[in-house]
Amino acid sequence: MDPIAAAVLSSWTLDWKTVCLLLAVGVLYVRGWWRVHSELPRKYTIGKLAAFAGGLLVLLLALASPVDAFGQMLLSAHMIQHLLLIMVAPPLLLVGQPVLPLLRGLPRWIFKEALGPFLGCRELRQVGRALVHPITSWFALSVVIIFWHLPRFYELALNSLTWHQMEHACFFWSAVLFWWPVVGVWPSHPIWPRWAMIPYVVLADLVNTGLSALFCFSDHVLYPTYQLAPRLWGISALGDQATAGAIMWVPGSIAFLLPALILGMRALERHALPVRSVSRVPRPSVTAKAPWDLLRTPILGSILRYRHFRRCVQTGMLLLAAAVAVDGFLGPQVAPLNLAGVLPWTHWRGLAVIALLMAGNLFCMACPFTLPRDFARKFVAPRYHWPRRLRSKWIAAGLLVAYLWAYEAFALWDSPRATAWIIVGYFVAAFAVDGIFRGASFCKYVCPIGQFHFVHSLVSPLQVKVRETAVCDSCSTHDCIRGNDRQRGCELNLFQPKKAGNFDCTFCLDCVQACPQENVGILHVFPAQTLIEDRRGSGIGRLMQRPDVAALVLILVFGAFANAAGMTEPVMMWMHHLHALEHARLGLSSMVPIVSALYACGLLIIPAILAAACGWASLHWARASAGRKELTYGFTLALVPLGFSMWLAHFSKHLVAGWSALVPAVERFFSRVSSGFYAQAWMPVWMLSVDLLILDLGLLLTLYVAWRVARKATDGRRNAVGVLAPWALLAGALYSAGVWIVFQPMQMRGTMMMR
Amino acid sequence: MQRLKLLLTFVAVLAPARLFADGGTVQLRKEAGALLITVFTSPSPLSAGTADISLLLQHRNGLEPVLDANVSMRLRPDASDTEIQARPTRQQAQNKLLYAAPVTFSKSGKWRLALTIFRNGERTDATGTIDVAPAPEKARSYWSYIAFPPLMIALFVVREQLISRKARE
Numbered sequence: 001m002d003p004i005a006a007a008v009l010s011s012w013t014l015d016w017k018t019v020c021l022l023l024a025v026g027v028l029y030v031r032g033w034w035r036v037h038s039e040l041p042r043k044y045t046i047g048k049l050a051a052f053a054g055g056l057l058v059l060l061l062a063l064a065s066p067v068d069a070f071g072q073m074l075l076s077a078h079m080i081q082h083l084l085l086i087m088v089a090p091p092l093l094l095v096g097q098p099v100l101p102l103l104r105g106l107p108r109w110i111f112k113e114a115l116g117p118f119l120g121c122r123e124l125r126q127v128g129r130a131l132v133h134p135i136t137s138w139f140a141l142s143v144v145i146i147f148w149h150l151p152r153f154y155e156l157a158l159n160s161l162t163w164h165q166m167e168h169a170c171f172f173w174s175a176v177l178f179w180w181p182v183v184g185v186w187p188s189h190p191i192w193p194r195w196a197m198i199p200y201v202v203l204a205d206l207v208n209t210g211l212s213a214l215f216c217f218s219d220h221v222l223y224p225t226y227q228l229a230p231r232l233w234g235i236s237a238l239g240d241q242a243t244a245g246a247i248m249w250v251p252g253s254i255a256f257l258l259p260a261l262i263l264g265m266r267a268l269e270r271h272a273l274p275v276r277s278v279s280r281v282p283r284p285s286v287t288a289k290a291p292w293d294l295l296r297t298p299i300l301g302s303i304l305r306y307r308h309f310r311r312c313v314q315t316g317m318l319l320l321a322a323a324v325a326v327d328g329f330l331g332p333q334v335a336p337l338n339l340a341g342v343l344p345w346t347h348w349r350g351l352a353v354i355a356l357l358m359a360g361n362l363f364c365m366a367c368p369f370t371l372p373r374d375f376a377r378k379f380v381a382p383r384y385h386w387p388r389r390l391r392s393k394w395i396a397a398g399l400l401v402a403y404l405w406a407y408e409a410f411a412l413w414d415s416p417r418a419t420a421w422i423i424v425g426y427f428v429a430a431f432a433v434d435g436i437f438r439g440a441s442f443c444k445y446v447c448p449i450g451q452f453h454f455v456h457s458l459v460s461p462l463q464v465k466v467r468e469t470a471v472c473d474s475c476s477t478h479d480c481i482r483g484n485d486r487q488r489g490c491e492l493n494l495f496q497p498k499k500a501g502n503f504d505c506t507f508c509l510d511c512v513q514a515c516p517q518e519n520v521g522i523l524h525v526f527p528a529q530t531l532i533e534d535r536r537g538s539g540i541g542r543l544m545q546r547p548d549v550a551a552l553v554l555i556l557v558f559g560a561f562a563n564a565a566g567m568t569e570p571v572m573m574w575m576h577h578l579h580a581l582e583h584a585r586l587g588l589s590s591m592v593p594i595v596s597a598l599y600a601c602g603l604l605i606i607p608a609i610l611a612a613a614c615g616w617a618s619l620h621w622a623r624a625s626a627g628r629k630e631l632t633y634g635f636t637l638a639l640v641p642l643g644f645s646m647w648l649a650h651f652s653k654h655l656v657a658g659w660s661a662l663v664p665a666v667e668r669f670f671s672r673v674s675s676g677f678y679a680q681a682w683m684p685v686w687m688l689s690v691d692l693l694i695l696d697l698g699l700l701l702t703l704y705v706a707w708r709v710a711r712k713a714t715d716g717r718r719n720a721v722g723v724l725a726p727w728a729l730l731a732g733a734l735y736s737a738g739v740w741i742v743f744q745p746m747q748m749r750g751t752m753m754m755r
Numbered sequence: 756m757q758r759l760k761l762l763l764t765f766v767a768v769l770a771p772a773r774l775f776a777d778g779g780t781v782q783l784r785k786e787a788g789a790l791l792i793t794v795f796t797s798p799s800p801l802s803a804g805t806a807d808i809s810l811l812l813q814h815r816n817g818l819e820p821v822l823d824a825n826v827s828m829r830l831r832p833d834a835s836d837t838e839i840q841a842r843p844t845r846q847q848a849q850n851k852l853l854y855a856a857p858v859t860f861s862k863s864g865k866w867r868l869a870l871t872i873f874r875n876g877e878r879t880d881a882t883g884t885i886d887v888a889p890a891p892e893k894a895r896s897y898w899s900y901i902a903f904p905p906l907m908i909a910l911f912v913v914r915e916q917l918i919s920r921k922a923r924e
Contacts, residue, residue, distance in 0.1 A: 692900035
């Protein structure tokens with residue numbers, strides 16, 4: 001092929017946002033089409049599916065093919081793009097009758113809870129009817145086409161990406177409105193008789209013809225940008241403009257007149273015109289169905305159900321932990337070159353929070369620290385129960401504060417040896433605690449990493465849960481908690497039929513293996529459902545009545561913001577300034593006192609004061625049926641999604657920026673020689689968008705949970721708003737702090753800015 | 756999976772275009788040796804921060820695009836010694852007739868651009884000046900993300916009103 005032709009054909013501007021959006025819409029449609037096709041196979045045919053898929057494909061061609069790449073240089077290419085957006089993609093999408101499949105393709109809770117009230121709203125339906133009225137839709141398209149072809153506005157679009165996208169959105173959506181009455185899309189009823197659509201499209205073609213003639217016969221270039229653009233293959237700007245006019249005129253008119261012809265032919269076959277047939281399509285029925293179960297998925301489900309699956313994963317993690325510890329002790333004490341400086345702080349933390357977001361507490365499932373004690377227990381069984389007075393999260397909360405403080409005070413991320421000591425300490429502590437006490441006392445009452453995962457798995461979309469409660473009602477053996485001769489029961493005392501959420505659940509799947517009825521699965525749940533329901537759960541009680549859990553949550557939420565702020569440039573500068581002052585006044589050379597004071601304030605004093613103040617203000621402003629403590633604990637728990645979003649934004653930033661840091665560390669570990677390659681911290685430009693979006697979703701989920709808590713605790717909306725207000729303000733303040741943090745330049749730990 | 760789909764949808768709808776497409780505004784047009792050089796910049800207006808600089812090389816006679824050149828580029832702000840070097844290539848361009856490279860303008864003002872093009876053993880040089888506007892406020896660039904929660908809260912309030920109205924009816 002001619003190299004220039006090859007270059008032109010390979011000029012695709014594939015933008016990940018466009019591809020993701022089209023894919024998401026496609027998946028939604030196919031999912032919904034599959035459902036309605038099984039109920040109405042003659043109405044929702046393969047042809048409709050093909051038309052919709054074709055419409056999406058045309059959109060992709062318009063927005064990502066060489067037509068888009070050359071639109072800036074050639075008006076004719078730009079014109080083809082507009083024709084595809086106005087005259088090809090919208091009618092194809094509408095022929096697919098997309099409303100019902102797209103609605104049925106949505107998750108049930110979105111359809112019912114989020115969209116349901118709007119779909120039933122009288123005024124909104126009236127607005128919808130007005131928009132697809134033939135007069136409105138005809139004028140919408142005509143005005144939009146004329147407006148955007150005025151030189152002033154066309155130039156605006158050519159010189160600004162935002163306005164260009166706006167122009168395309170106007171073309172596409174006004175075309176959707178225009179073609180809506182022509183195609184006859186459910187659920188709207190035809191307002192005019194079908195034959196009236198013939199003059200409707202013919203008149204629209206007149207506008208198109210007028211504009212085309214202007215392009216074809218103008219003696220000067222209408223858009224200065226094309227006058228300035230380089231002339232490709234010697235095509236003059238005026239010649240390009242006339243070609244664009246011809247494209248608009250001939251294929252454009254065909255696109256208008258072809259439907260007119262089809263409508264005319266159908267009008268002649270009168271009996272084939274079911275004027276109001278669309279109204280007979282039943283409204284979407286939303287029936288309850290069993291939640292999706294990860295353990296029932298074809299391949300992954302079988303792997304997860306494999307009896308020794310957890311052991312295999314734990315063994316892998318054990319080997320990895322051993323390698324990290326060995327390298328931490330014996331390797332060079334340069335964090336970016338050492339496995340202990342890279343794997344735990346950059347990769348493990350990032351992957352852990354992403355796993356929590358996508359699935360659940362997968363890292364407790366793969367925890368290597370409990371493997372040696374499991375092995376030891378085969379020979380010596382522990383004799384004692386964990387002391388009753390210590391059955392709370394206070395010890396773990398204290399250790400968590402100590403860990404967060406030590407991380408910053410002693411720059412743990414920068415010390416491979418300290419990291420190795422932490423790993424060894426973890427193994428020893430787990431071995432010692434669980435060597436003396438029965439069950440998984442270390443996980444439940446001591447492990448700070450475990451508490452991090454327990455709390456944040458409350459917003460995970462998957463939960464280890466019984467599939468059918470009726471099966472458990474008839475069970476008398478309770479193998480899930482007691483165990484049986486081939487499988488131990490739950491070590492954390494979570495009785496499956498009464499289990500509430502993921503709290504204290506390590507995803508060990510012992511209950512799955514133990515249940516003889518195979519009635520335990522990893523089911524899909526609404527994120528944060530446990531926080532909203534707040535029912536008494538086996539082994540954990542009611543979370544809203546536990547001060548230790550509220551304290552743990554406060555530490556984790558404020559810790560998320562303090563930990564992330566600690567690596568931003570302004571905060572680091574401020575700390576160094578404080579250090580200089582301290583050094584001048586008191587002669588102290590260490591940063592530890594400053595970090596200690598800041599962490600004492602940031603993790604303990606300020607959260608406690610704010611929670612108490614919000615709790616007091618809640619009941620001062622409104623009346624509630626619940627007590628102050630219970631309300632305070634409940635609203636504190638509602639902050640979990642926001643705190644998690646800050647951890648997620650922070651750790652995923654490290655993971656993305658420092659992903660390649662693994663290469664030099666692994667290379668050096670195996671060869672024992674450094675190649676001199678240092679990983680560069682590279683932050684993709686989209687990361688800030690993702691971080692902000694994560695914080696947005698965290699705030700919204702927190703406010704939603706808090707609203708539900710407030711509604712439960714009060715008897716009217718006004719009281720609920722009053723009770724919620726101080727906590728919403730606190731959430732807003734934390735969100736603002738999070739936005740400020742992600743806007744700041746950050747220290748990329750574990751990587752080097754050099755080669 | 757459903758959350759992932761939703762997340763992707765939200766990302767797709769909200770993310771502003773931070774990865775600039777090549778092409779964009781014509782900044783410079785020069786005839787040098789046997790070549791006609793056109794320099795484009797994106798975003799428009801060009802401002803301090805990450806930007807895309809792309810070049811179209813054409814034969815002066817016939818205006819056929821040139822696809823087999825080696826291009827290097829140097830950018831220097833006026834009254835400063837700091838210099839950015841970049842190698843625009845066709846691989847980095849979306850429009851494969853262009854040579855593109857991402858660059859980061861550290862500050863606003865006038866920047867001197869020097870291009871060196873090697874083709875068939877011949878060297879062609881071209882210079883010019885580019886105006887770079889001050890960087891827009893980050894909060895302004897990402898306003899849609901900051902506006903998203905209030906918008907959703909407003910929709911939620913409307914939803915609550917609709918539910919209570921229906922309950923009253």
